Amino acid sequence: MPHVKCLQCRECKSEYPVEPLNVCEFCFGPLEVSYDYHSVAKSVSRKSIESGPNTMWRYHDFLPVEKDSAVDISTGFTPLIHAKNLGRQLGLDHLYIKNDSVNPTFSFKDRPVSVTTTKALEFEFEVLACVSTGNLMGSVAAHGAKAGMETIVFYPADLEQGKIQGAAVYGPTMVAVEGTYDQANRFCSELADAHRWAFVNINMRPYYAEGSKTLGYEVAEQLGWKAPDHCVVPGASGELHTKIWKGLEEFEGAGLIDKAKTKMHLAQAEGCAPIVEAFESGNNQVKPVRPKTIAKSLAIGNPAAGPYSLEVLRDTGGTGIFAYENSIIDGIRLLAETEGIFTETAGGVVISSLKRLVKQGKIKKDEVTVAFVTGNGLKTLETMGDFVAPIETKPDLDTFQTKLSSRKD
Amino acid sequence: MVTKRVKFTFPQELIKEPVIYKLGVDFGIVTNIRRADIRDDMGWVVLELEGESDVVDEGLEWVISTGVRVDPIAGDIIEG
Numbered sequence: 472m473p474h475v476k477c478l479q480c481r482e483c484k485s486e487y488p489v490e491p492l493n494v495c496e497f498c499f500g501p502l503e504v505s506y507d508y509h510s511v512a513k514s515v516s517r518k519s520i521e522s523g524p525n526t527m528w529r530y531h532d533f534l535p536v537e538k539d540s541a542v543d544i545s546t547g548f549t550p551l552i553h554a555k556n557l558g559r560q561l562g563l564d565h566l567y568i569k570n571d572s573v574n575p576t577f578s579f580k581d582r583p584v585s586v587t588t589t590k591a592l593e594f595e596f597e598v599l600a601c602v603s604t605g606n607l608m609g610s611v612a613a614h615g616a617k618a619g620m621e622t623i624v625f626y627p628a629d630l631e632q633g634k635i636q637g638a639a640v641y642g643p644t645m646v647a648v649e650g651t652y653d654q655a656n657r658f659c660s661e662l663a664d665a666h667r668w669a670f671v672n673i674n675m676r677p678y679y680a681e682g683s684k685t686l687g688y689e690v691a692e693q694l695g696w697k698a699p700d701h702c703v704v705p706g707a708s709g710e711l712h713t714k715i716w717k718g719l720e721e722f723e724g725a726g727l728i729d730k731a732k733t734k735m736h737l738a739q740a741e742g743c744a745p746i747v748e749a750f751e752s753g754n755n756q757v758k759p760v761r762p763k764t765i766a767k768s769l770a771i772g773n774p775a776a777g778p779y780s781l782e783v784l785r786d787t788g789g790t791g792i793f794a795y796e797n798s799i800i801d802g803i804r805l806l807a808e809t810e811g812i813f814t815e816t817a818g819g820v821v822i823s824s825l826k827r828l829v830k831q832g833k834i835k836k837d838e839v840t841v842a843f844v845t846g847n848g849l850k851t852l853e854t855m856g857d858f859v860a861p862i863e864t865k866p867d868l869d870t871f872q873t874k875l876s877s878r879k880d
Numbered sequence: 881m882v883t884k885r886v887k888f889t890f891p892q893e894l895i896k897e898p899v900i901y902k903l904g905v906d907f908g909i910v911t912n913i914r915r916a917d918i919r920d921d922m923g924w925v926v927l928e929l930e931g932e933s934d935v936v937d938e939g940l941e942w943v944i945s946t947g948v949r950v951d952p953i954a955g956d957i958i959e960g
Contacts, residue, residue: 482915499885499914499926499953580959607959627958652958653951660952661884673957707960758922759889759949768960773889775955817960 474514475535478677479505481779489535491594491669493676501775502677504535512725517696520688520727524548527582527685533721534586534685535678542588542618546574546581547685551693551841556809557822561829565839567699568806569690572814576613576637577847578606578768579711583682584671588614590678591669597621598668602648602659605634605768606846611671612641623668627655631853680776683711687718690841691728698723698731700838703825705817705845706737706791707771709746709780715843716783735789736833737780738824740764740816741796746777750784750791757781765799765854766816768846790833794823800855802826803848813848882933886940889949890923899948900925907931907939926953 478487482500493502515532523529527547531538550570558566571579584607591599599618601611602625615622622643626635630647639645648655663673671679691698698719704712712735719731739747742764749757757777762770774780784791794802802822807813814822825842828834848855862878864871888899895918903909909931916925929936944950 494885494953497914499928501954602958603960604958605960656956656958657950657952660954660957672959673954676954708955754919756917756919756922756924759951770960771956771958773949773951773956775957777955 474506474508474511474532476505476507478502491596491674493674504677504681506533506535508721508724511721515725515727517727520692527585527682527689530685530688533688533718535681536586536589537593540589540593541585542592542614543585544575544581544613544617546585548689549573551690552810552812554810554842557806560805560809561826562836563829563834563840564837567690567694567839567841568810568812569686569841569843570812571686571843571845572812572818572847576606576609577850578610578815579683579686579843579845580606580610581614582685583679584610584614586682587669587671587675587679588618588620591620591671591675592618594669596667596669598623598666599671600625600662600666600668601671602626602655604630604770605850607672608634608638609641612638612643615643616641625655625659625662627652633853634850637850680710680714683714684718684721686711686843687715688722690715691719691722691731694839694841696728698728698733699841700732701734701736701828701834701840702789703736703738703821703828703840703842705769705821705843706739706746706774706780707769707817708774709737709776711843711845712737713776713779713783716787733787734833735783735787736824736828737784737789737791738821739791739793740766740769740799740820741793742766743770743772744791744793745772746774746780747791747793749777749781755781764796766820767851768815768817769820790828790831792824792827794820794827798823800858803855804858806844807848812844814844815846815848815851816854817846818844818848881930882936883928883930884936884940885926885928885953887951887953887955888925888927888943889951890918890925891947891949892921894947895923897946899943899946900927903929903939903943907935907942909936909939
C-alpha cells in the first residue's frame with residue numbers, strides 16, 4: 472500500500488490513520504482514502520497497466536490495498552461495446568455500453584466488494600458482513616466464500632426469494648431483519664458499532680467506495696486512453712457517480728490520459744430521485760425521499776454521497792435526470808432488442824435517461840458517450856411483467872406458416 | 881449510558897420547532913451538534929446524543945413522531 476497517505480474527512484479535511492473507520496470524529500463527516508499521487512504517477516504507465524491481469528486488479532496502484540493480496544474472483548475488465556444499433560436508434564454515432572453485468576456475481580458490486588474483502592483480511596477481520604436488498608449481498612457472500620471468511624448477510628425480511636437464494640448459495644449466515652426499512656437501517660448501523668466485523672458499506676466504506684473507480688479507469692483505457700465526452704451513470708447512494716469521475720481525474724493526474732472534460736450525467740428513477748430533485752431545484756442539500764420505484768437496486772432515499780454527486784454534476788457540466796417509472800422496462804427491452812444485452816431495472820433507468828438526454832440536446836450525435844449497465848436482467852425478472860405473446864401452433868407446417876404470416880401482417 | 885450519532889432532517893414546517901432543546905429539557909438527553917445546514921425550505925443537523933439507553937430510544941421515537949426524519953449519520957446503509 473505504498474501510495475496511500477491516510478483517510479481524510481470529506482467535509483473538514485481532518486486526517487486519520489488507515490484503519491477500519493468511516494466517520495470523522497470531529498464533524499461526523501464521511502472519510503475517504505487519500506493518496507500520494509506523485510508516488511502513483513511515478514510507478515504507473517500505460518505499459519505497466521496493459522501488462523497486468525485482465526481484471527480490475529490491473530489498476531492495483533490506484534487501490535488502497537497491499538500488492539499480491541487481492542481477493543479476486545475475476546472481477547472487472549468487462550466489455551465496452553460500441554452500441555451501433557442502439558446508437559442508430561437514438562441518433563448517436565459513438566455510443567458505448569460498459570457492460571458490467573458480466574461480473575462474477577452479475578453486477579458492478581464485485582468491484583467495491585473485492586477491494587473491501589482484501590482490505591478486511593489485511594485488517595485481520597474474521598467476519599465479513601453487509602446489509603442489502605440484492606446485488607451487494609450476493610457479491611459479499613461470494614467474496615467471503617473465496618476469502619474463507621465467516622460471512623453474515625442481513626436483509627429485510629420481506630425480500631424476494633430469488634435474491635435470498637442468489638446469496639445463500641455461497642454459504643453465508645443469512646439474517647432476515649423484521650420491521651420497516653428505517654428500523655432495519657438503524658439496527659444495522661448500530662450492529663456495526665457493537666461487533667468487530669468488516670461491515671462492507673459501514674465501517675469499511677472508505678475502502679469499499681474505492682473499488683468503483685476502476686470503472687472509470689477501464690472506460691478510459693478501452694477508449695484508447697482517453698476520457699469520453701459523456702458518462703451516463705445510475706444513481707443510488709451517488710457514490711458510483713463520484714468514483715467514476717474520481718477514476719478519470721486520477722488517470723489525468725497520473726498523466727495516463729489528457730484532461731478529462733467528461734460531462735458526468737446521473738440517472739435516477741422517477742420514484743426515487745433525491746439527487747436529481749436537488750440538482751433541478753439548484754439546492755446543494757439532498758432532501759431524503761421515500762422510495763417508490765421498480766428499480767429496487769437504486770432505491771436509496773437518503774443517499775450518503777448525494778452532496779458529492781451534486782458537486783460532480785455541477786463541476787463537470789453534467790445533468791441530473793430521471794427516467795419515468797413507466798419507461799424503465801422499455802429501456803431494458805430497447806437495450807436487449809438492439810444490442811443483445813439484458814440488464815436489470817437500473818440499466819433500464821440508464822437507457823431511458825440516455826434517451827431523454829439526447830432528446831433534450833444534452834448529448835450530440837458525434838460525441839463519445841458511455842452508458843453504464845451495472846447489473847444483469849435475470850436479477851429482476853419479476854419486474855418484466857407478462858410481455859411475451861408467443862405464436863401458438865400445432866406441430867403442423869401449414870398451421871405454423873399461416874399463423875406466422877398473420878403475425879407479420 | 882449510551883451515545884448515538886444521528887442525523888435529523890427537518891421538513892419546512894418544523895424548522896422553527898425547538899426539537900433539540902426539548903430532547904434536553906424533557907428527556908434529559910445531552911445533545912452535541914457537530915454539523916448542520918438550515919435553509920428556508922429544509923434543514924438537517926448531525927449530532928450526538930448521550931443518555932440512558934431506553935431514554936435515548938424514547939427520545940428518538942418522540943422526534944420521529946413530530947415528523948422529523950431520523951437517520952444514521954452515514955445515510956441509508958441498506959444497498960441494492
